[in-house]
Amino acid sequence: MAEIKVIKRPQLSLGDKLYLPAIAKGLFLTFTHAISSLRGTTRGAKKMRSSGLGVTMQYPEEKWDDSLPEYYRGVPALVTNEEDREKCVSCQLCEFICPPKAIKITPGEIPSDDPWAKVEKRPQAFDIDMTRCIYCGMCEEVCPEEAIFLRKDYVVTGSDRSEMVHDKDRLYEIGGKRVGLVNKWNDLK
């Protein structure tokens, strides 16, 4: 036999049954909360204080930047090494792994008179379509050269689609120089 569990229903007082006292109680509660909200003394108001009223962050004036976590994934960008060499060797692994197919690479050969001729390849063009990018970080994960990184920037704006495509110059501008662990092409090793 299944055990029958009898759940005790709450006993309603006369005030509860009449509705109106309960509603008055609720109105009083929200009113006191409104007053403490205006005075900035609601529970947790100090911890979450930002705008002076409530917990809303006043966005363009205040930003998340200071409290972004270490692992935050923002826009992807290309980096150069300490000797200003483009780290990317256009192996196209990131292009193949990219789930939304946001990356498009045109590989190019490095001419033999270039000091970095031994690297053999670098991208001729490197476009990331930011309207497609999902900030998953797979490109960073897969890159054998540690050439692509997800930065902490998150403000990507543009007034049309072509502005939302980051080309090679833009990607290096965002990425800048990064002293990496991959030193196989350097004279430092």
Next chain:
Amino acid sequence: MDPFFIFITVVKIITITFLVVLPMVAYAVYAERRFSAILQDRVGPNRTMIPLKIFGAKKDLNLPLGGLTQPIADGIKFLLKEDFTPNHVRKPFYWLAPALTMVPSLVTVAVVPFGSDLRLGDRIIPLSVADINIGPLFVFAVSSLAVYGITLAGWASNSKYSFFGGVRACAQMISYEIALGLSIIPILLIMGELNLNEIVKYQAANGWLIFPFWGEGLSLKGFLLLIPCLISFIIFTVSIFAETNRMPFDLPECETELVGGYHTEYSSMKFALFFLGEYAAMIVGSALIVTLFLGGWSLPFGWSESEFMSSGSIPAALIHVGCFLTKVIAFILFFIWVRWSVPRVRYDQLMKLGWVVFFEAALVNVFLTAFILYYVR
């Protein structure tokens, strides 16, 4: 007809509609958003500015208005948005419905006395558009028509959510309308009067119906009559909440269940008409409650009976108008406060409340009032 009468009526219509009611509607929306924000620890619309850049100026004018220009921005947005008519709607009714919601609310304003009579020379000008002797009856007759707008919108939209909204509006109207009508019979018994201006004048002399602490209200009869008056006040107020489709009873547009309810398929200015109609109905409802139970434009403690206030001079009339608007605004804030405090009731709970509780209570209340009036001298 007297040309002066026609002129003054046109002036009153334009002033009351375009300088009092419509701005109040716009700012009631703003007040709703800011007040709810305060109640919920949010900020609300606080940074609308005047975009002078559009007109060629160098900088936008960023005054610390606290978002007071928000209603203007909202209005412009409604005007500029695409007015989309879906293919599957029944066009004539679809176009008619928004107007049918907005018009009754604005027409009802006609009988509300906004202030004491103004004396210009030897003419006496009542500060309501139509000073008719069937005030409350006119209000009920016209304001009930608003439900046709909602039902037609639900029907004409030809979509199931809208349809449910329309059906609910109908059923809701049937269940509270009787209680609404019956609840003011005690007032009519006490006053023996159906002219809203006279009702206010009676209250100015003998104490507001739910605050009778001067004049004849101070007698035993006055205190005994307070009981039926309070009962009618509660029934009337709750029914007005249902009539205006405000929060505990906003079943026709119940967002959580019916997407947007009866206005799911509407956009742009047609949606705005529904929206404004709802707020206009709220303002008219507040004005009615204030007129019937809280002494309309009169000052408390019989101050309106003094020689200066009853002289009909312009400052006295202005003070009375201010008094009326203060009461109405306080009541609108009460409406907003209730909306953000009380959860929506279930459909059958509203019907039960209307049919089983309020209808009987209002009926008993009529007899109680008659009994007190007959036996207590």
